Amino acid sequence: MGSTSGVRPVAGRRHPPGPRRVAGWWARIAVRAGLVAGALSRSLGTGSGSIIGGRVTLALHPAALSGLAVGRRVVLVSGTNGKTTTSHLLAAALASTGPVAHNASGANMADGAVAALAADPAAELAVIEVDELHLATVAAAVAPAVVVLLNLSRDQLDRGSEVRSVAAALGAALAAHPDTVVVANADDPMVVWTAAHATRTVWVSTGGRWRGEATTCPRCGCTLHYGAGPGVRRWACRCGLTRPDPQWVAVGEGGLTGDVLIPVELRLPGQFNQGNAIMALAAASVLGIDPRRAAAAMADVEDVAGRYAVVAHGDRELRLLLAKNPAGWAEILGLLEDARPLLVIINAREADGRDTSWLWDVPFDELADRPVVAAGDRAADLGVRLTYAGIEHTTVPDPLAALELLPPGKIDVVANYTAFHQMRGRLGAQDRREAGT
Amino acid sequence: MSARTELVIGVLLPDVLGTYSDAGNAVVLAQRARWRGIDTTILPVPADTTPPAGCDLYLLGGGEDIAQLFAIEWLNRHHGLRHAMSSTAVTLAVCAGLQILGHTLTDRRGQRHAGLGLLDLSTEPRRRRAVGEVITHCELPGVGLLTGFENHQGATTLGAAVRPLGRVRSGVGNGVPTKDAVEGALTDRIVATYLHGPVLARNPALADHLLARATGDRLLDGEPSEVPDLPELRRAYLTTVSRRPGIRAFARAVRRS
Numbered sequence: 094m095g096s097t098s099g100v101r102p103v104a105g106r107r108h109p110p111g112p113r114r115v116a117g118w119w120a121r122i123a124v125r126a127g128l129v130a131g132a133l134s135r136s137l138g139t140g141s142g143s144i145i146g147g148r149v150t151l152a153l154h155p156a157a158l159s160g161l162a163v164g165r166r167v168v169l170v171s172g173t174n175g176k177t178t179t180s181h182l183l184a185a186a187l188a189s190t191g192p193v194a195h196n197a198s199g200a201n202m203a204d205g206a207v208a209a210l211a212a213d214p215a216a217e218l219a220v221i222e223v224d225e226l227h228l229a230t231v232a233a234a235v236a237p238a239v240v241v242l243l244n245l246s247r248d249q250l251d252r253g254s255e256v257r258s259v260a261a262a263l264g265a266a267l268a269a270h271p272d273t274v275v276v277a278n279a280d281d282p283m284v285v286w287t288a289a290h291a292t293r294t295v296w297v298s299t300g301g302r303w304r305g306e307a308t309t310c311p312r313c314g315c316t317l318h319y320g321a322g323p324g325v326r327r328w329a330c331r332c333g334l335t336r337p338d339p340q341w342v343a344v345g346e347g348g349l350t351g352d353v354l355i356p357v358e359l360r361l362p363g364q365f366n367q368g369n370a371i372m373a374l375a376a377a378s379v380l381g382i383d384p385r386r387a388a389a390a391m392a393d394v395e396d397v398a399g400r401y402a403v404v405a406h407g408d409r410e411l412r413l414l415l416a417k418n419p420a421g422w423a424e425i426l427g428l429l430e431d432a433r434p435l436l437v438i439i440n441a442r443e444a445d446g447r448d449t450s451w452l453w454d455v456p457f458d459e460l461a462d463r464p465v466v467a468a469g470d471r472a473a474d475l476g477v478r479l480t481y482a483g484i485e486h487t488t489v490p491d492p493l494a495a496l497e498l499l500p501p502g503k504i505d506v507v508a509n510y511t512a513f514h515q516m517r518g519r520l521g522a523q524d525r526r527e528a529g530t
Numbered sequence: 531m532s533a534r535t536e537l538v539i540g541v542l543l544p545d546v547l548g549t550y551s552d553a554g555n556a557v558v559l560a561q562r563a564r565w566r567g568i569d570t571t572i573l574p575v576p577a578d579t580t581p582p583a584g585c586d587l588y589l590l591g592g593g594e595d596i597a598q599l600f601a602i603e604w605l606n607r608h609h610g611l612r613h614a615m616s617s618t619a620v621t622l623a624v625c626a627g628l629q630i631l632g633h634t635l636t637d638r639r640g641q642r643h644a645g646l647g648l649l650d651l652s653t654e655p656r657r658r659r660a661v662g663e664v665i666t667h668c669e670l671p672g673v674g675l676l677t678g679f680e681n682h683q684g685a686t687t688l689g690a691a692v693r694p695l696g697r698v699r700s701g702v703g704n705g706v707p708t709k710d711a712v713e714g715a716l717t718d719r720i721v722a723t724y725l726h727g728p729v730l731a732r733n734p735a736l737a738d739h740l741l742a743r744a745t746g747d748r749l750l751d752g753e754p755s756e757v758p759d760l761p762e763l764r765r766a767y768l769t770t771v772s773r774r775p776g777i778r779a780f781a782r783a784v785r786r787s
Contacts, residue, residue, distance in 0.1 A: 256549070257594050308545035308576075314596035316545060316577045419551075447662070448679040450726045453554025467759075473766060476759030477731055478554075481561050488759050 123154035124161070124211045131208055143196060143212075147204025150211060158203055161210035162235035165194070167219045168376055169235070171228045171263075172243025172284070174421045175369045176201065178361065179243060180222040181397045183373040186387035187218045187380065194219040199398045202227045206235070218380070225259055229266035232273070240267065240291075241276045241376050243299075243369070245283040246420040256283060257311055264290035276376045278368075279339045280326050286311040286334060297375050298326055298339035299368030310334055343371040347388070350375075355384045360395040365424040399517045406520055408501040411436075413517065417445065417509040419454035425507055426459055434499040435460065438469040438492045438508035438516055445510050449474040457482040468495035469512045492516050493523065537563050537570040537745065540585035542611075543593075543601055545576045550681065552591030552624045554728035558737050559587060568745070583610035586744040587620050590627030592681075592726060595637060598626045605630070605646055616648055620744040621720045624729060625682055628715065628722035629653045632686070649715050649722060650689030656705045659683045664703060664725055665768060666696025666713045673735040675699070676713075677767040678725025686724075688715055695723050719743070732767065734760060 131146025150157045168187075170180040177199045184195040194213035196205040201224045210219060223231045225245065232240065245260050260283050267275055268290040277288035279296040288294050310317050310330035320327035329335040342349040345364075347356040348371040357370050370391055377387040396402045400415045416425040429435065441449050449471050457479055465486040467475040476488040489495040492512070496504070508516050541556045556572045563570040575581045577600070588611075593601065605612060615621050621631075629635045632651040636642045645652075659682070666676045676696050685705040688694060694704070695714025703713030703724065714723035721740060723729055730737040734757065 257596065308548075309597060309600070314546075314600040448550075448681065448726065450551040450554070450679060450728055453551040453557065453728055453731065454548075473759040473763040477757055477763050480757050480759065481554075481557050481731070483561075488762075 117160075120154050120157060120160050123150045123157050124207075126150065126153055127157075127208065127211055131212075143198050143200040143205050143208035144202075145204075146211070147200065147207035150207050151204055156234075158207050158210070158231070158234040159236075161207060161214075162219070165210070165217055165219050166238040166380060167221060167235045168239040168241060168380070169221050169223045169228060169232060169237045170241040170243070170376075171223045171225050172241075172278075173225060173246045173418065174424075175243045175365065175372075176222045176224075178366055178397045178400065179241060179369040179373050180220050181394055182359075182361075182370050182391045183241070183376055184220040185390045185394050186373055186377040186382060187220060189386050189390040190382060191218065192216040194221075196221055197398065203231055203234070206231055225263065229262055232266050232270060236270065237273050239274050239276060239376050239379050240270075241372055242278065242284050242288055243372060244278055244281045244420070245287065246418065260284075260287045260311060263287045267291040274379050276372060276379060278372065279337050280328075282317060282328060282330075282334065282336075283311045285337060289334075294337075295341070295375050295379060296337045296339040297341040297343070297372050299343050299371060300326060300364065341371050341375045343368045347371075348374050348384070350378075350384070355388050357388045358392050360392065361397065361401055362428050363424055364427070399513070404520060406496070406523075409496065409499070410503045411496075411506050411520070412503070413513070414505060414507045415510070415513045416507050418451055422455040422507075426456065429460075429505050429507075430503070432463045434464040434466075434502075434504045436466050436468060436492065436495055436499060436504060436506045437475060438495075438506070438512035439467070439472065439475045440470040440509060440512040440515070441474075442470070442511045445512070452478045457484055460484050464499055466495040466498050468492040469508070493519055537568050537587070537741075538573055538582075538585045539570065539587045539589065540573045540575050540582065541589050541591075542575050542581065543577055543604065544574045544591070546597045546600055546604075547591040547593035547626055549594055549597070550592035550625060550726045550728075552589065552627075552726060552728050555591075555622060555624070555730040555737075556589050558728065558730040558734070559589075559741060562734065562737050563741055563745075577604060581608050581611040583614040583618075585614065585619055587622070587740065588615055590621065590623040590631070592625030592627065594626075598630050598635070599643060601626070602630050602643065602645060612646065612648070615646075616719070619719065620740055621648075622730070622740055623649075623720060623722040624726065625724050628724060629684055629686065631720065631722060633689075635684070638683070649717065649720060650691035651686050651715050651722075652689075653684040653686045655683055656685040660702035660705055660724075662701060663767060664701030664713065665699040666701075666703065666725075667699060668696045668733075668736065669693055669716060670695075670736070670739055673733070673739060675764075675768055676723075676725060676729070676736065677732045677764060678723070678727045678729045680724045681726065682724050684724075686715075688712065692717055695721060732763060 127146040127150030130149040131142030134142035134145045184193050187193045194209050194216040196209035201222045206221045264287045271292040274293045275288050275291040276295045278284045279298050312334045313332040317328050374384050378384050402413050404411050416422045441447050467488045472488050472490040479486045539556050560570040560572050623631050630645050631649040632645045635653040638655045661681050664678050664680045668676045687706050692715040694712030695716045698711035703711050
């Protein structure tokens with residue numbers, strides 16, 4: 094399949110296939126200690142254990158990550174939105190050929206990568222979701238075979254400062270790895286500007302809806318010109334930066350590569366997940382996996398680290414959705430059922446970004462005609478935003494107490510990053526208590 | 531209530547200066563005007579249009595460095611708009627908006643660019659980016675404490691022809707080391723600030739000040755009903771200890787209030 098993407102399948106380079114043990118007794122002890130710390134954390138119920146485990150290993154042996162990556166083909170999945178979903182889809186596709194190491198919990202800094210690789214020493218393939226601000230560091234350590242670059246938009250501005258600076262740093266990281274194949278979103282000008290630094294690129298048209306950051310050229314600052322009608326995904330700037338011709342195009346029912354349509358039927362909802370799937374398909378294809386086989390494997394993915402999961406909670410049935418920035422909300426709004434009661438939970442902790450301004454770029458006025466409850470650490474910020482959007486709502490910071498205000502039956506729950514994980518944990522804990530275990 | 535007046539709010543370059551959600555300020559202004567029975571229109575003015583000179587209020591938002599230079603060139607090109615901002619309309623300029631209305635701004639490579647010159651101020655880069663919560667005491671009578679989130683790398687020096695918008699109680703503000711740290715800039719017609727949030731969402735009194743200025747101080751007899759979650763929002767931000775200036779600055783703020 095490599096022929097249609099124009100890029101040869103990638104094999105492990107520095108060593109023969111098959112992972113090797115981490116060299117050196119101290120490195121082995123560091124990895125072992127991390128695994129023990131992770132297991133301890135899990136048994137205490139404090140988390141998935143991947144962050145603490147990875148941190149213990151890195152503290153004892155800072156170069157552990159590159160040691161753990163030796164002899165494997167590593168795919169790094171990065172971008173602002175869709176990392177977790179895309180990495181799950183890709184891991185499922187690659188798992189159709191053999192064991193795959195994967196940071197499935199979404200712990201996406203160097204510590205999470207260490208934990209994932211340490212947990213699966215025998216896996217020759219690895220799919221690692223990486224936070225866009227940590228991609229340069231992780232890429233330097235693991236020399237990835239493939240980098241999947243989904244999109245770059247505003248998220249946690251207090252952390253990353255400017256989208257453009259993040260893109261520039263990523264570009265430098267890609268330039269430093271000439272052997273890496275970059276699977277990049279051709280519809281996102283910021284991604285195209287970034288991936289232009291890469292030596293080998295596979296372009297994918299995903300057809301994303303969000304254009305908030307993409308109206309001015311990342312290279313020169315002028316306004317971009319977009320196509321109309323059937324060419325709506327095309328864009329160009331007078332400075333010469335233009336949308337590259339994609340080797341893969343996400344169409345409604347699958348991925349088009351050349352004249353060949355690979356049908357993709359996902360259990361995950363939304364056109365944006367269809368786009369994520371085609372990115373995964375292109376990456377699997379670069380690694381020499383038959384895309385039809387990959388597509389079949391992706392069709393079995395239904396729950397991505399709890400996202401899209403439907404959970405029973407008393408006489409309510411909750412659908413759990415995650416949206417952490419305006420681009421994510423633009424996609425999630427399209428998924429919400431008309432008139433279905435809605436609980437929105439907003440935190441502003443470190444992992445969320447401290448600044449809640451982004452709520453004002455979400456078109457919440459689309460939420461009319463349904464019961465809405467605002468919850469989370471920043472329930473008041475959300476409540477003020479909803480009032481100005483003309484949305485009647487109730488504000489109750491505690492999410493479980495907030496649920497009680499909504500009628501029994503089906504409820505959509507949309508939360509941002511830490512709010513989502515907190516809610517999952519609390520739902521699990523309460524339901525276990527009620528079951529008497 | 532029947533509509534008394536038409537109020538037009540021009541959001542300048544939302545496609546270029548849209549980074550920090552400052553367009554939310556237009557929603558706040560429009561709703562607070564509508565709640566008083568004033569028929570209000572929000573007019574987005576993107577880069578490929580000719581800006582109307584007849585708006586009552588203009589908003590300029592925050593943006594990344596490269597967007598600032600584009601915005602300066604664009605604003606300079608449209609004389610009618612420039613004239614309106616200096617003599618007929620009321621303007622809220624946030625972050626990059628504040629910087630480009632000044633005399634000069636110097637970028638991180640040390641290159642100096644001429645601004646619009648509508649505000650008597652100049653901006654140079656500061657070494658550390660100022661990121662975090664800010665609390666100031668507003669110089670406008672009756673407005674009280676302002677809360678906002680700053681995220682900038684500018685050190686802005688005010689000239690004699692502008693007043694500061696507020697005195698910093700916690701956070702960085704304009705970022706020029708002086709005995710008494712200040713934030714933003716104020717003239718008869720322009721309110722300029724580094725505060726996001728958006729600033730008017732967190733500080734309704736400042737929004738009402740702008741509306742009063744834009745409508746000739748004559749339409750604010752009807753107080754809009756209280757926004758339900760606003761008291762809790764303000765309580766949360768005005769009692770939060772900002773990490774950057776430390777406990778001492780917070781204690782100072784408490785002593786003063």
